[in-house]
Amino acid sequence: MKERVYLGLGGNVGPVKENLARAIQLLDEHPEIEVVGRSKWYLSSPVGKEDQPWFINGVIEIYTTLKPEQLLKVVNEIEQKLGRQRRERWGPRTVDIDILLFGDQIINTEDLVIPHPRLKERSFVLVPLRELNSRLTLPTGEQVEELIEKLEFSEQQVLPINLKHDKI
Numbered sequence: 001m002k003e004r005v006y007l008g009l010g011g012n013v014g015p016v017k018e019n020l021a022r023a024i025q026l027l028d029e030h031p032e033i034e035v036v037g038r039s040k041w042y043l044s045s046p047v048g049k050e051d052q053p054w055f056i057n058g059v060i061e062i063y064t065t066l067k068p069e070q071l072l073k074v075v076n077e078i079e080q081k082l083g084r085q086r087r088e089r090w091g092p093r094t095v096d097i098d099i100l101l102f103g104d105q106i107i108n109t110e111d112l113v114i115p116h117p118r119l120k121e122r123s124f125v126l127v128p129l130r131e132l133n134s135r136l137t138l139p140t141g142e143q144v145e146e147l148i149e150k151l152e153f154s155e156q157q158v159l160p161i162n163l164k165h166d167k168i
């Protein structure tokens, strides 16, 4: 069965935009993955561990016939290929790819939690998700729009990158 999946992409080390673009290309080249939508890139203030550079984040929408665990393996392989080393939790990274939503599935295994466990508190994920689908509802019934409103007073900054003036 073909499922609609949202993936969160981010990075703050090295040539980030080139690496993120390459990650999308590698995903799209996979025979069981079709990239059908992508958000703008956003500059976002670091969450979790604040003494590190700002991130570039975005979300893509794919169709896939892979099972969730198979997709996780593909995603991890692409991260490795693009030079991600083991590093501290929430610290700097070359390319991070998170499985945010996998159709309407709710998964809670040791290796995989979907919806992504920190999705609801991360503006850098919710804002590009809303850009792709402003009426998006999580399998738990919460609307992305409402979740963004709840974060209104958080310190997180998420700024769309203007491609015309963009020197990043």
Ligand SMILES: Nc1ncnc2c1ncn2[C@@H]1O[C@H](COP(=O)(O)OP(=O)(O)OP(=O)(O)O)[C@@H](O)[C@H]1O
Residues within 6 Å of the ligand: 072, 076, 088, 089, 090, 091, 096, 097, 098, 099, 100, 110, 111, 112, 113, 114, 115, 116, 117, 118
């Ligand atoms: N929905 C998910 N998407 C991606 N990885 C997940 C997911 N749920 C659980 N994981 C597990 O998380 C592990 C890696 O986490 P990772 O090192 O990317 O965490 P992190 O990027 O430091 O933090 P965060 O998960 O908050 O972005 C993966 O090997 C995978 O088994």
Ligand SMILES: Nc1nc2c(c(=O)[nH]1)N=C(CO)CN2
Residues within 6 Å of the ligand: 009, 010, 011, 044, 045, 046, 047, 048, 049, 054, 055, 057, 089, 090, 091, 096, 124
């Ligand atoms: N703004 C922002 N902050 C983060 C990010 C990220 O992608 N963007 N990823 C992290 C890894 O878990 C930790 N903090």
